[in-house]
Amino acid sequence: MPGFTRYLARRAVLLAITLILVVYATVLIANMGGYIDKLLKGQISFEVTQRLNRDPAFTRLPQQERQRMIDERVKAAIRRAGLDQPFPIRSLIQLKQALTLSLGRASFLKSSTGSPEVADIIMERLPRTILLFTTGTVLAAVAGIYLGLIQARRALSRFDKSAILLAIFTYVQPPWFFGILFILLFSFYLRIFPPGGMISAPPPATPTGYILDVLYHLSLPLITWVFATFGYWSYTTRNIVLQTMSEDFVTAARAKGLPENTILFKYVLRPSSPPIVTSIALALVFSWTGAIITEIVFNWPGIGLLFWEAISTLDAPVIIGLTVILAYLLIITVFLLDIIYALLDPRIKTLGGAVR
Amino acid sequence: MSEQPVGIKQIFKEVAKSKAGALGFALLVAMLILAMFTPILAPYNVARAWNDLRYWQDNPALAAPAWVRFLSPNSYSGTVTLSNFSLERSFHGQYTLVRRTGSFVYMYDVFPTEVRLLLDVNYTARKPRVIATLERPDGKGVTLYNGMPVKGENVVSVSVDPKYQKLIGYFLYEELGYVPAAIHPEIVLFAKKSKYMNDRQRADVLKGTYILEVDAISFEKNLSVQPKLIVYGNSYGIAGTDNYRRDLTVGLMWGAPVALAFGTIAAVVTVLLQVVIGAAGAWIGPRADEIVQRAADFFLVIPVLPILILINVVYTINIWLLLSWVILFSIVGGVTKISRSMVLQIREEQYVEAALSYGASKKRILTFHILPRIIPYTFALIALSAPSYVFLEAALSFLGLGDPNIPSWGRLLGQAFDAGALYYGWWWWVIFPALMIMLVSLGFTLLSYAFDKVVNPRLREE
Amino acid sequence: MKMTALLSVSGLHLYYRTSRGPVRAVDGVSLELKEGETLAVVGESGSGKSSMAYAIIRVLPRNVQRYCGSVVFDDAGDIVSMDEESVRRKVRWKGISMVFQGAMNSLNPVVKVGEQIMEPLIIHLGYTKEGARGEAARAMVDVGLPDYVMDRYPHELSGGMKQRAVISMALVMKPKLVILDEPTSALDVMTQANIMNLLKRLKRQYGLSYIFITHDLALASELADIVAIMYAGKIVELGSAEDVYLRPAHPYTQKLLRSVPLLREDREPEFIPGAPPDLVDPPPGCRFHPRCPYAKEICRREEPELKDMGGEHMVACHFTGELRGGADGLG
């Protein structure tokens, strides 16, 4: 066990370094390597000058006096905005703030209640993304894994082969791509579902009506997501299970005269479960990050669309805030997975991950 | 092991023999041929002209593909362009009169979508007066234009410019005794006389020969006028047009080299890099292996798409630069882990241990035992990852972020989406680019499936 | 030794379906084994030894194309024609157990070793967990495993320990017949010798019958009462160890004996030229003829029957009488 603890400790350190690097890279890119700072400074000095010029007392001052005053005020305003430090130092400050999750205020974006706090903006969007993508991921995983198990039992049958091709084909095309085609088909031609959005305008007045309306808008993106991702689950499940089924210990279990059910659960599914469980956990976390283009296509106001809005307006605090939250989520999950994996697969504990 | 085909040639042979492999090859070869013919059929300057909207003005906007006319002849029409005119020049004292006459036959069952008259006028100093009159098969004449055009090309938007709609209004007043609030010249001009002749649904098309007469009068002897009448239909070309009248066939053709080049190069380079780095790490020793694996963990955790989008928004980049960024973000990754575990596994195998024990050099073992086992997988992995790069390019172009200079399938899709093609049902603008992307990714996918079947005995039993 | 047959196999076939056509891994095998006897099955790699074992205990891969013949075991009846559930209940592990080739992989990596040994007792004999644990502990002592192994996972054991664990798993129900498929091939010489001694002792102790599968004639000689030589899915020679080793009658057996390096004799081991045939498309007539120095026209045309040369020494060769080799085998 100490080997495993040491292994976990090392993983934790490495993941922490990864987290810092990812967040810092985002800070650099989102600020365009300091260019945004220059823009902001220019904007501040313009605003300050304008304000002073509107003051009649100011315009009566001599030229030199005016210039000195402008410089002074601009400097003060820049200091107030925290822009007086050179960018490398500011980037480190931003890094620290991001890592401590003080996400600050957005430059342009606001939540629907009008709050400019990055945390508020993100928290408003997160439930919507979870509603669509986490639900979709769970449905796709359940359906896909079930299909994969059936395929593994009937391996190389015609059913299995068609299911493989369908799975690969649907999985290769990204969800947004199916989204476009599905909107054309189900929304324009068949008129079954709305083409996008999360709620009708104006929203229904009754709570039941509201829920039904959201569900109605949810259907098409949900169907799309499940359709585009179940193939991953069925294909990997099938292959992992089939791989396990061909192991000698399964043959041995059969020779031992164990009943089929025992063989299936104890000798096939249990050894197959660590990679599948890992995938599910990762996919669930990833589902929180939404999907930028899918959300654009369906005009679904979640995290992905927020990301796109933030990037389009170069709203650095929001970009950084989103990245840091997602990076945290991901890294904590990866770490938890190490532990889960070890619980499921006794080989990990002693060999410290060498098996994977 | 003994069943695994050795040698690249044999692998390719087996892949081509399987149904999936043959179909995948065929699809990709077809695309490759299309990509190679693109510069001939639609030269690069045509692609460059993609963003030059004047270049496309002879095409109808938002036209469905021309072949739908065969499927439903009574709801689609083609574009009629009249550019052959007879020339008659006469002198009346100080005046010079240039008369140009041309005719065309209109036989479609539906009304045109738009009518446009182009006047290319040339003179020395004084503007001529130009009058254009369309004589209909029923003998009625309608004035389309009456004015003093400037030197060079003049666009007379008969159907959309209120100035010219008014002229049609006069005609309607004569025929119906009143002027409706909204005038649709492209219908009125081609409708049988009735009280519905301004109503697309209820009017009847007046089929027959139409004559356009353009008179130019000037005080100058030196006067020329070259008219061109375009009666736009609602179908055009192999794949239709977009809202800027661009021929989607050109866009679709140029998408092929873009997608193939991007997908293939990105897949080959990233997979090879990842395979080599992963294998090298495992081969060199635990230290190198550890470094490579941690780097791979790092690259697996970074959100590549958002960062790429960010980079694209911040810096407008061309396709090669984009490719470089993509490769940079995929130096190590999932494939590194696969190749690494393969090397570790192969190294444990008895024949390698045996080779080591009888003193074969590491290099020899690498080239004779390890690489031959990994290379077949590399092919499968390349074919497997190519579609994801095709779609990555499509995704960025969809957002309007890719290389702005050349059209790509993703770009067409994005423009269709932005223009509301999904809500207005301009299906050709969506279906064709999507179909092209799908065919390429299907080609690669089938190929990777076939490769997987050959190199992975698990699928091969039968 | 009782004289009734414990196992009698006749006309056993097992073909696998592959993309290239059927693989005739077991192609008409007949043999008999009396209680307490050990049968060694010897042959080159790919000759169908493991397949024969699978066919006897009836654990078949998915891609079986043909499985027929008869395998009558003790008083259970014919395994080939029995329904799956009866095989499972009456034969497997109770009557016949097996140590698979590559014992390293025949243990479930996520289940503790002890539990895997106990499992058949609980399922077949309705033992309680404690009872089964006691029985399993005894079986482990029998094979010389320390008791802490009980609560270990397979990957925590050494190769030799795993091999012992697998053997104790095969013995825990005290079956009449144990099939051992190359139980020592992945082990070093010392461990190999240990395991062989262990097998001998267990045989004496419990009066077990073994089918001992190996490609190593020398190893087979340590344990075998009767020896079956397999070539390309068929038995080419079958007889008492004495007959086969001292009076090998089939050219293949003779070659095989001469390819064994001997410490005592100053003779270079011979190689058998050529490679074993492809079982999808075996040569016509005698399957060994392309590699046989004595091959005549008839060998190419006609398949030799397995004929009794007297004393239950069976040989499948057209020229049996003439080619009987001298005593150049192992002593």
Ligand SMILES: Nc1ncnc2c1ncn2[C@@H]1O[C@H](COP(=O)(O)OP(=O)(O)OP(=O)(O)O)[C@@H](O)[C@H]1O
């Ligand atoms: N599931 C299967 N599907 C197709 N062919 C198979 C299968 N299992 C075995 N074979 C083939 O059947 C033949 C006999 O295999 P088998 O494992 O019985 O040989 P063996 O004598 O045990 O060899 P070894 O000494 O290497 O274990 C070989 O040619 C092998 O390739």
Ligand SMILES: [Mg+2]
């Ligand atoms: Mg075998």
